[in-house]
Amino acid sequence: MHLFSAMFLLVMLAVMPGEALYPRPEEGWEIYSSAQDADGKCICTVVAPAQNMCNRDPRSRQLRQLMEKVQNISQSMEVLDLRTYRDLQYVRNTESLMKVVDGKLKVASENPRSLNPKGFQELKDKVTQLLPLLPVLEQYKTDAKMILRLREEVRNLSLVLMAIQEEMGAYDYEELRQRVLLLETRLHSCMQKLGCGKLTGVSNPITVRASGSRFGSWMTDTMIPSSDNRVWSMDGYFKGRRVLEYRTMNDFMKGQNFVQHLLPHPWAGTGHVVYNGSLYYNKYQSNIIIKYHFRSRSVLVQRSLSGAGYNNTFPYSWGGSSDIDLMADENGLWAVYTTIPNAGNIVISRLEPQSLEVLQTWDTGFPKRSAGESFMICGTLYVTNSHLAGAKIYFAYYTNTSSYEYTDIPFHNQYSHISMMDYNPRERVLYTWNNGHQVLYNVTLFQVIKTSGD
Known part of the structure; x- marks a missing residue:
């Protein structure tokens, strides 16, 4: 059986690239099972690693730790050198005085009677x-001990570096780093080609920051081809106009x-989304x-969203003027809301x-007031019960x-009051604002991928 004619069943762990370090560094591609179906085709279950996983390779982490140790040792040596130089100057300045004292002591020891009261006082x-x-001199003794410790530390570092060098073989670190970057690019491209899947799991929460009030929203650009790393934060749900734009996720943390945008019209709710460099939001006291x-x-x-309720007519269960929830996924831009003719159903x-045309x-037939929050993944709306x-x-x-089902996908609501929950298809994570905390969740998507031979 040719590999290219096989059907692969993949469970892909989609996680955010970059700063935040979410799975364990040692995790990588993992094949959980391998078997054949009734037609004799190969079936595999695979978990893909984080898109920047290679940057968190144990050897890379070990090298970073070694670099930090070398930096600490260098700082200690600089302090030691500065102190030694200062004390050496003092010893040199007292050298002539010590010779005078030594001479007088020799004279006094050879002829004790020559040491009169005046000479004794001098x-x-x-x-x-x-x-x-x-x-x-006492400090010199302490410094001598430090030198012994530093010498032992350098010896240990040398042994570890030799072990890493043997493990890496003929490749130097820079060459390996370039290979890592190439593999990372190919992995990112591969994960984007995998396309859509069905949500089967949500990771433990990753708290990025604690800032702002109880209610709010934060986001990055959700357009998949975008390489925009900016982060936006909007505190509150009522008549807000101030948007903070951070250069990177690390800056946000x-x-x-950051720079400030003052919107020409205030917003309502927390259902905002950034898509292709623009902010889409619900204007206060309107649809x-x-x-x-x-x-x-x-x-x-x-543009008016015809018939959509606003001003707490049809909010989520937490209220907060959350009548209109704008979001984006792999299929584009969406609005989640309800109308009077739809009897309050989502x-x-x-x-x-x-x-902004519909x-x-x-x-959906699902009552919006019974929903805690919702988000779109691959054209599917997922709703939380609280x-x-x-x-x-x-x-x-x-x-x-145009169908629905009831699911049972647990996730840890760590701070017990979610007022915003949105999926980012570019990073494949859930962004949440949870009781004044900005929190991320990785998602697990179930996919069936067929190759061209099937």
Whole structure:
């Protein structure tokens, strides 16, 4: 049987690249089972690693730790060198004084009668001047011990480096790093080609930061081809206009390197989304959707979402003017809301990103006030049963078949009050605002991939 004609069944662990280090560093591609189906085709179950996994290879981590140790040793040597230089200058300055004292002592020992009261007092004064030399000499003894410790540390580092060099073989570190970058690029491309899947699991929460009030939203650009690393934060759900833009995720974690956007119209709720460099949000006290472009700092388009409830008419169970929830997934831009004709049941509309026109609409039949939060993955709406502790994902609506099912996907609601939960298809993680904490979840997607030979 040719490999290219096989059908592979993959369970892909999709995680966020970059800063945040989510799986264990030693994890990699793992084949959990290998068998044949009734037709004799190969079936495999595989978990893919994080997209930046190679950067977290144990050897790379070990090398980084060694570099830190070398840096610490260098700093210790600099301090030691500075102190030794200072003390050596002091010893040199007292050298002539020590010779004088030594000479007077020799004369006094050879002829004790020559040491009259005046001479004795002079000798005593000279010795007193030498007393500060004692702590200097004591410091030299301490420094000598430090040198022995540093020498032992350097010896240990040398042994570890030799072991790593033997493990790496003929390749030097720079060559391995270039290979890692190439493999990482190919892995990222492969994961994007894998396409969509069905949500089967959510990881433990990763708390990125604790900032802002109880309610809010934060996000990165959700357009898949984008390489934009900026992070945006919007605190509160009521009449807000201030959007903070951070240069990178690391800057967001540290609360530094940000600029402020003051929106021309205030927002309502927390269901905002950034897609292709623009912020899509619900205008306060209306069912109007606004597209605000960050770089030009201008509104490109605004359009009313016909019949959509607003101003806490049909919010999620936590309230907060969460009537209209905008989101994005692998299939584009979506609006989740409800209308009076739909009796308060969740409505899903796919939007055209440029004009905000509604392309297609689905009535899920699920009451929006009974939902804690919701998000889209691969054209499927997933709904949580609560925004409080004990929440789980228990309803899924499939737009490709206009069908639904009840699910039982638990996740740990660590801070017990979620007011925003959105999927990012570019990074394949869930962004949440949980009681003033910004939290990420990795997701597990179940996929069936058929090769061209099937």
